[in-house]
Amino acid sequence: MHTVQPFRQPRHRRTQIAALLASSAFAALFSGVVHAQQTAPESTTAEDKKDTTNMNRVVVTATSAPKSKMRSSVSVTDVDADRIKDFGARTEAEVLLLIPGIRTDSTAGSGGNANISVRGLPIASGGSKFVQLQEDGLPTVQFGDMNFGNNDYWTRFDNSVDTIQTLRGGSASVFASHAPGAVINYLSKTGKQKGGSVGITRGLNYNETRLDGDFGMKLAPDLYFHIGGYFREGEGLRHTDVTAVNGYQLKGNITKEFNGGKGYVRAYVKLLDEHAPANAQTFLQARLSGNTYTGFSKAPGYDGTRDSEMSPYNASVLSVNPATGGVVTSSLNRGITVKSQSVGLEFRNEFAGGFTVDNKFRYADNSSAFQAQFWDLQTLGNLLGTSGQTARYFNGPKAGQVVTAANLSAGLVSKGAAINTQSPDMGNLFNDLSISRQLKLGIGTLDVKGGWFHSRQNVQQRWSISERVMEAGRDGALIDLFDGAGAALTSAGLTGYNNQWGCCARDLDVKYTTDAPYLSLNLASGNFDFDGGVRHETFRAKGSYAGPKLVPGGLDVNGDGVIDGAEKNVYVADTANASKLDYKINYTSYSLGLNYRVSSDLSVFVRQSKGYRAIADRLLYSPFIDTAGALTAYGKTIAAAPVKQSEVGLKFRGRTDAVNYNVAATVFRATTEEYDYDQTRQDDPSKPGFQGPKLDVKGYKATGLELETGATVGNLGLNVNLTYSDEKLASSLFNPASVGKVQGGVPKWRYTISPRYAIGDAVIGATIRGNSWVYADDNNVRKVDGHYIVSAFVNYDFGRNITGSLNVNNLFDKVYPAAGTGFVGGSTSIVGGAETGRTISATVKYAF
Known part of the structure; x- marks a missing residue:
């Protein structure tokens, strides 16, 4: 360890x-x-x-x-x-x-x-x-x-x-x-x-x-x-x-x-x-009991609660610039810059x-x-299959040795994405102008507010994402693959350049503009407060974007005069045939609410709303934008996702000689339909137009309860938050068999409990966050039991405006997946994902 x-x-x-x-x-x-x-x-x-x-x-x-x-x-x-x-x-x-x-x-x-x-x-x-x-x-x-x-x-x-x-x-x-x-x-x-x-x-x-x-x-x-x-x-x-x-x-x-x-x-x-x-991609050891994953522990040779996917043997990668074809060495350790x-x-x-x-x-x-390495965890047997391929360590202490299941540090390999995306311009401009006036009426006061919101969001990016084979574990080495005749299939673990996920030489320069006039009225009459508003949005998308094309004959990336291994599989962005983007959509949102103050300490409210979310850059590279850059007939129906919400709630506060307490509760119902495109999912090549796991149009519905409470009793304070949400898939354009199922990793119950207690110059406290069981994935067959994580703190006042604090996150060093999970490819004992283990920090602060 x-x-x-x-x-x-x-x-x-x-x-x-x-x-x-x-x-x-x-x-x-x-x-x-x-x-x-x-x-x-x-x-x-x-x-x-x-x-x-x-x-x-x-x-x-x-x-x-x-x-x-x-x-x-x-x-x-x-x-x-x-x-x-x-x-x-x-x-x-x-x-x-x-x-x-x-x-x-x-x-x-x-x-x-x-x-x-x-x-x-x-x-x-x-x-x-x-x-x-x-x-x-x-x-x-x-x-x-x-x-x-x-x-x-x-x-x-x-x-x-x-x-x-x-x-x-x-x-x-x-x-x-x-x-x-x-x-x-x-x-x-x-x-x-x-x-x-x-x-x-x-x-x-x-x-x-x-x-x-x-x-x-x-x-x-x-x-x-x-x-x-x-x-x-x-x-x-x-x-x-x-x-x-x-x-x-x-x-x-x-x-x-x-x-x-x-x-x-x-x-x-x-x-x-x-x-x-x-986001750290890690793994744990587990077992399947019936249809429930349980028995989570640290895997031999790898601590999924503390180790990362970074490795000194995979600190950088040769990248081919998707727009120019130039070769650069890119870091894989900087994460998000x-x-x-x-x-x-x-x-x-x-x-x-x-x-x-x-x-x-x-x-x-x-x-x-x-700039990071993503893992696609699997066993060596799962990677090699029955193709007759062999694997050798490219670097590290075992460089040149044949890779076997026995000499892998944690028994796993990865064939995942080495990501180098550059976004030179993600700039934006926002302006929100409003004029309001309060009018005195016979029945109360009326606040009138009208405004105009304007935004410009740039998205200029170059994607260079390659597939790389490596040892999955702490300080994992790169692995090269060879065919049955001994010919190299990879170069320094790379199976190609810009070849990951079938996408991944991209060059895009697009701009999204939103103009939205809005109007709201708020009437306060006695114990009633009524407010309503409407917003009309005009959303414009302009620019160009280029997808991948295979370089004929490959590219001598390392400059050794020979094109072999990954160099035979090189993609660059087809900038000469870049797609246009030029469309506009309009939609109107509204919200109506009524609040009634039963007393100075109790109020109840109801609200009905409908709003929209434009899809923006995730609509690019889909079949719903035509050659002129305009939306297709079906594209116009999905370019903005509608969200309908109904709410009924109450807010209450109470006081006794010993206790002060507050309660806010909301019962809600929400529905939405959205275009869903996830580049990291694999295409179904048997279906046209990227239809399959990568693309779908889905509807969702949910009902639930949200509870927020707080209380003080002398030197003791307590906050309890609770959310119950029964969420289901209501429709699916390409996968109707999934209707009625729940997204993997989504619990019905989530909660936080936060007690704290003052003792002299010290305050001690904790926060317990947890959730009920979740389905392991979207198939809704296997489950992961619910779990909770405890974090604690101690604050101490040393006087003279100097305080010290000790914070412990994941106090009991819980070993558990953070959400849904499942066995990685070829394994019946290793699952992906983990909560971060116990972290302890100390702070000294001077206030003035």
Whole structure:
């Protein structure tokens, strides 16, 4: 078993940290310390601490008019920064696990690439099709499921975030484009309340160090600013033996108020430059008991809870540029590289006559890369079959030896994707302008709000994805294959260049534009609050995209003058015959809600909504776009996925001499029909037009219950979130036999239980997240039992504004698959996927 070595900071890495601290931006951050020490930050009131589910918090995300949760006919959750830190979330996916109704892949790496969905809506082909991640009311990217560009690539939680407010269903259909399921809004601190902090977090049983800092204050009574960010580096949560995590984020804003506080202008800036691991593909040992996978444990020779797919013998790959045919050496250890430079401007003012104008603007210059090895796990016998092929180690300590089942480190091989995709332009522009006015009527007050949203999202990418054979295990070596006559079939483990998944020499440059006028009315009459809204979207797609073509006669990739092995199987993008993209669609969304306040502590609501999600880049390379770039007749019916949702809910808060408690419950029903295209699935060559496992048009339906509760009893606090969702496939264009079945890995029950207790200067607590059993896959025959993961923390106040904390994620080192699973090819004892094992970190923070 691998032992983590003590972390030694190489000189060049110390220089990176020093340079960052010496930069003008971070210097500005810490320069406020001298002035800020004399004034303590404003603390949360005792009454706010008792409001354990933030019922008093004003809803500002995707809603018609700011008002408290008790008066809102929507399901909204606020997760404060302190709770996220106590939870010990290591990735953005884990941050979102604290939100009821949100389902996310907890194994996603710290670089992103999570699958995110919301109650009742599917994760069909990766990413977050129906969920939008926002920062301060505008999306980070327009589409959450772009190939190699998911929205969590561009979002990082740090000390600049005050709270994460999530609206599920409801008015998201009217106040956000392409996000009918949920809007998750990271709300920034503004510095109106003076204070800040600086802290360092060190992984105690994993190799990662992180420096966090933030500061905000008033420069004048009507002028204030906030700046914050982080720098981190190390191996990450799993053993990689390289600096797999390295980078920083810096965010800042400055606000100028005017018009007696009725107006303000706020400028934002954000710099994100980082590379971090993607989703870890690992494996466990298990057995089948009846139709249930059970008995999970670490496989001999490989710790699926801590090891990764990275290897020093597979650290790079020769890549053929799909557009130019040039040869470069590309890393396979950088994971997801993200660079983002964005500026934003927010304006608000109340003019004469009662009209209020709001405008939010952001421009982002984004680029990224995805460079990693994916595993397709199988036994050696399964790989070689009866073809007479043989296998030899290409490199590593056994280089040149024949590969046998006995000398494989973990008994497995992989014939998976060596991915090198470059996205030089994923930039975007957003603007949301609205005008509102409140009218006094005889029956109450009517808030009228009209607006126009405009967005431009660029998707410029080059895909170079090759198939590679390697030993699956820690520090696995590359493997070459030979035919029965001894001729090489591979080159350094590669079976070809840009040959994976039948796709994978691509060059695309497309742009998506959305224009959406919207109108909402909110009537408050006595104890009733009625709101309704409508949004009309015009969605345009323009550009070009080229697919693969085989290079006749092959290509001498390594320059040795001989074309053999993988060099006979080389693909490049057919740019000379690139396909056009030029179409426009229109659709209208609506949402209607009614809230009734039975008392000051009890309200009930109902809501009916219909929204749409344009498919964007996942519609490319399908048979539903014709040679002129327009949609085919059938393509017009599936280019936007409709989502219908019905909700009935209540919100209640109670107080006794001993207990304060809050309850929010929502019963929901959701239906959708979507075009589903997953490039990583295999084509069915017997069917025309890519029909088969890769492509389908599916309908889904779900009913369920969402419960969010909180209570305080003296020094004890408790939050319990519970989601029940009965989700089924309602229709399938190409696989009608699957109707009535459930997606593999989707549980009916999900929950989090978070107790905490204050003892003197210490606070101890835990979060238990779990789920009921799931089907192992979409066939709905085999199952995986439910499981839970416990994370714990201890915070201690040392005085003089210095605090320390110890966080343990997966306290009991649970060995379990994160979702569905199944035996890998040829094995009856090894399954794929695993929860990350126990990770322990310590933080020391100074607040001022």
